[in-house]
Amino acid sequence: MTRYEDFMKNEEIREFWNSNLNNRCICLPKGNLYHYTSANVLASIMQNQTFWVTKSNFMNDLSEIDYASKLFLERLECSKLNKEDRREFKESFESARDKGLFDNIYVFCLSGNQDSLPMWNYYGKNDGYNIGVSPELVADLANLEYIKKKTFKNSNFTESEGKKCVEINTHEKVSFKHIIKANYVLYDKDKQIKIFDLLLEEINFLIENGKDVKQMLDLLVDFIPFMKHSSYHNEEEYRILIQLKPAGSNPLKLNKIQKYRVFNGALIPYISLKLNNPEYFKSIGIGPCNLNSLSLVGIEDLVATYPSKLEIGKSKVPSRF
Template sequence: MEDTILPSKIFCFHPSAEKETKNRNRTVYHYTSPEGLLAILSSSSIRFTDCQFLNDRSEYNHIHIPLEAAFEEVRSSLYHTGLSELIQGFINDKYDFQELIVENPSLGHDGTKLLTMRHFVFCASTDPDLLNMWNYYVKGNKYQGYNLGISVNDIIRSLSSMTEHNSKLFYGPVIYSNKEKIDTLKKAIQVTDESLHLALKNISNSDNQELVIQEKYEELVSYLENFRLFFKDASFSSEKEYRFVLRMPERQTEMPGSPIKIDYTVRQGVVTPHCDVPFRKNGVIKKITVAPMVENALATAGLQRYLQDNGYDNYIEINESKIPIRY
């Protein structure tokens, strides 16, 4: 199958231990309630939630802690010691992100505009049968949940059909280890610092120097803004999270022709922004696992009939949790 992914719109976050090919050629697991499962299957879409409304209060802003530690460890070796203050002053706590969009390169500055961007997140796990995740779906002292095994490669191909060119998708594993966070950020800082040092070597004009400094500075800020949602507090490490992050204009409904619209639902009594992103029925969902203690035979029979009656592939595998819970 021809790869239709547009590299200008879809980006892989792959720390040193996680190569891009490994990232894409894997199945990840979205745990959900019975109602959530039926909503996904009936609409053939997955829900991305505004990052401000996720269950971890430190989402999006957790990056400040490892970023400060990373700068502290490399500060004495940097060519450009002011880099730390510049970057940390820009990475703020606002959930809105201003992005300069080039609409017509031939017009120079007149062909650009600033758009207010928001980040929306779809969460999964790398573990197909995880007790900590099943625990979110206990109702009446019984486990009532499912997970969908989703092909990363196929969901990305499906999402690549997004027509709104200002939207971007980022995907990859969440980092929980403090050391790995710091090492990942140190590498980004050092690469930027070295690149800036080399670029300035042969430039004598002060105006040109300022332009180069600004360019390199923006590259590092862009990296941090793009991937800050992949750094998470270690207390959530048991979830083994793998996530997809969609960055899109805040006023997406004003973008003509876009298949993705911002909508609202109520979660835990809070009005929550989200967007539902359609996917192809063929190949995206590889398997469905039934939580422990659900009536497995009945749950499997109901799922099989639903999938057959609603145009899903026959090869979607239905499994039962192997966790030996009695009650």
């Protein structure tokens, strides 16, 4: 067993990741997830079977990475590492962060709450909807599952692999690697502190035994993007992280993968996630400020023409006008 595998078996780490995908950093959802959005974006998603996955440093709350990074450095200062080791590791962490430790990470946000007032207010505005998404989306993305094709040839059916069930769209053919991480966001500060303290105990062990601590810098990417301030706990957020990496010695050609959208006058970079299985979508929910007859008729028409079964949900949150 490697030190990494041993570390990941800590009770607090195991509770956080709860991974059943061969120790990978993927905690499968407990049930359907919900993506809150506006009418325009809903129409685009359903018609194109595509999600936009936003670059992490352009997220709605730009302080997210800073919050968890600052907490980690606070715990470093009161850790068992001696003063010189604390200084060196702090410099290593800050240098790695400045050089791109969290670069080329794209985040797709969902919620475990089907009818959340804060989510309706923030993401849905006055024309809010949410899309119910099956947990199989995460599993298929993580495992790179392929759609099976049946072909009739020589009086027999043969089965072969077709398209990936979920794939990253590109402008043209390009080589790159990607790492998938997915989990519920952790809002409990005490649990965040416990995880960082365990990481620092491991760092101290490695330093005392003359081992390289670079892997521990990489390991921070498994935790920091999944931690937020407790004031956001009502979001009940589930995050899918996609980190793009170069393939081999070739540089990462983001211009062939990344796209841009406009939001509040700013250009927001994103990658496009193509869903090749219509059954990932399970429901469409209508927000509390959008429960008029025209909205309902429009959704009923969309559901009637969709290639797989969709439930229609109506928010039970009382609206205020």
